[in-house]
Amino acid sequence: MIASVRGEVLEIALDHAVVEAAGVGYRLNATPSTLAALTRGAETRLYTAMIVREDSMTLYGFADTEARDLFGLLQTVSGVGPRLAMAVLAVLEPEALRKALAESNVAALTRVPGIGKRGAERMVVELRDKVNLVPVQAGPPGSAPAPVLTPVREQVVEALTGLGFPVKQAEPAVDTVLADQPAADTSTALRAALSLLGKNR
16 A cells, blocks of 8 residues: 655646656646645655556545545545545535534535535535544645646636536636636636635535
8 A cells, every 4th residue: 555655746737746756656646736736846745545446556645644534534435436535625625524524514515516415415424423533634735836837728627527517617617717817827727716616506
């Protein structure tokens, strides 16, 4: 089991980063907020969860152990796999997720694409008492996002549709964000669009 990876950030994409450790480049799937804290060429440490399937081995990277532990906890709920668990953590930061579960806030959980009212209710019932067993991480992780010199609108729309939002919702949200923040880089625009879509659900 690979528990963490430390090394130089070789690549930052919309849903993953590549970190070189001891001469090996590891592809780590990560949330927009985790990726926004990385800088290409700088050294980082990401805590990891490794998911092994018959046809694949996938590493998921997290800025802290709290997010990693919540990722594992989410998957104990029936019907929640790694992709949906990552979508939850992309929309709800660990503190917001804890609060939503503790307060039985089904509306907050249904902001996540792929989670309906019934799924959110099941999540609350199964995790409400367990979520406080995950240690809270002290201190804010990461730093400011590095500028990404790519066609921002196209990449952010693609990332949102990859998370499960329909194109007809993703495109207007991205356009609104870029109208307000024309100089926003991809990571900043993606986080702002996720926040906007969460409010509108």
